[in-house]
Amino acid sequence: MSSASFRRFSILVVGILPIFFCSLNVPLRAASALAAWSIGENGVLRLRTKRDADLKAFFQPSDFQSGERVWIDFPGELIRARSLKGSGPIREIRLGKPRTGFTRLVVEFRPGIVLDPSKLQLVAVSEDRWELAFKGLPTYGLFRIGEGTLQSPSWLANSRNRSVPFKRNSTNVDDLPEVKRGIYRVVIDPGHGGPDPGAVGIGRLRETDVVLDIALQVGRLLELKGVKVSFTRTTERDLDLPPRVALANRLRASAFVSIHANASRSNKASINGVETFFYSGWKGKALARNIQQQVLKVSPGSPDRGVRQGRFFVIRRTNMPAALVETGFLTGSLDAPRLAKKSHRRRLSFAIAKGILNYLKEVN
Numbered sequence: 317m318s319s320a321s322f323r324r325f326s327i328l329v330v331g332i333l334p335i336f337f338c339s340l341n342v343p344l345r346a347a348s349a350l351a352a353w354s355i356g357e358n359g360v361l362r363l364r365t366k367r368d369a370d371l372k373a374f375f376q377p378s379d380f381q382s383g384e385r386v387w388i389d390f391p392g393e394l395i396r397a398r399s400l401k402g403s404g405p406i407r408e409i410r411l412g413k414p415r416t417g418f419t420r421l422v423v424e425f426r427p428g429i430v431l432d433p434s435k436l437q438l439v440a441v442s443e444d445r446w447e448l449a450f451k452g453l454p455t456y457g458l459f460r461i462g463e464g465t466l467q468s469p470s471w472l473a474n475s476r477n478r479s480v481p482f483k484r485n486s487t488n489v490d491d492l493p494e495v496k497r498g499i500y501r502v503v504i505d506p507g508h509g510g511p512d513p514g515a516v517g518i519g520r521l522r523e524t525d526v527v528l529d530i531a532l533q534v535g536r537l538l539e540l541k542g543v544k545v546s547f548t549r550t551t552e553r554d555l556d557l558p559p560r561v562a563l564a565n566r567l568r569a570s571a572f573v574s575i576h577a578n579a580s581r582s583n584k585a586s587i588n589g590v591e592t593f594f595y596s597g598w599k600g601k602a603l604a605r606n607i608q609q610q611v612l613k614v615s616p617g618s619p620d621r622g623v624r625q626g627r628f629f630v631i632r633r634t635n636m637p638a639a640l641v642e643t644g645f646l647t648g649s650l651d652a653p654r655l656a657k658k659s660h661r662r663r664l665s666f667a668i669a670k671g672i673l674n675y676l677k678e679v680n
């Protein structure tokens with residue numbers, strides 16, 4: 317990108333857009349605190365932000381589907397989500413809106429690139445300038461990439477001595493909470509199955525397929541943590557509701573978790589979100605709350621539809637604390653493309669397993 321287009325970008329951000337919003341007479345949302353960014357050939361990420369912006373930084377280790385990722389959240393909303401192709405060790409840079417009022421800059425590395433999260437530090441070098449050096453990153457084939465101009469007026473150049481620590485956002489089994497091994501049994505219930513596909517959403521995406529994949533992964537993760545797991549079904553087969561309940565009651569399970577995906581009544585693409593149901597008891601509610609909390613964390617932008625009481629047969633007739641999680645809307649324009657992705661289902665599985673383990677720790 318030439319320096320002329322850098323300049324155009326920054327003028328666009330600071331000049332035209334506030335006017336644009338005012339003229340439409342919509343409530344003015346704060347513009348993104350991110351003004352410019354670049355990654356140099358030396359593998360250093362530089363940022364220019366509003367003065368003393370409150371930034372949050374995250375690290376996500378690689379999983380089977382994607383490489384390691386680092387992202388930074390900025391207050392204020394981005395105008396247009398976009399992704400840019402990386403070079404060398406960097407696969408892609410994405411700028412998005414994780415939730416209302418925030419901007420997220422994601423750097424995704426190619427599979428096989430390993431970062432040391434203990435050495436990641438986002439350092440404020442002045443009131444409005446930041447640096448993050450990816451120490452040890454092989455820079456072969458890396459070209460400078462960036463948007464906006466990093467230079468700031470000299471009166472802002474007071475030095476700063478603070479840094480933002482990176483939080484680890486992991487789908488690594490070792491990072492799941494520990495519970496006492498061999499004493500809990502959890503029944504995992506993938507909704508629907510066989511001739512009953514459940515909800516069918518955008519792109520003919522079927523609930524039964526989505527929830528079976530998630531459920532099997534949740535079970536495996538729990539087993540790796542020493543929890544005994546039983547599934548109501550492990551294949552694409554027909555199964556009524558009473559035998560699901562009977563299995564859990566016969567096994568005297570510690571918890572029962574039914575996994576579903578939602579559809580809105582009129583297939584409205586604008587309806588998205590996560591909700592978790594319980595039927596009764598503070599333990600059922602605690603189970604639902606723990607699951608909801610974790611699922612929301614891996615579903616940025618998807619609305620929190622809350623922890624709610626529901627009269628679904630499988631949570632009403634089971635004798636143990638029970639929850640039913642709706643992992644997103646197969647008919648929703650935000651949720652559906654995500655639920656179709658194996659990497660998102662992996663994150664959902666991790667989140668549900670984490671919620672269940674947190675619950676077991678909390679109530680026992």
Ligand SMILES: [Zn+2]
Nearest residue numbers: 507514576577
């Ligand atoms: Zn369902």
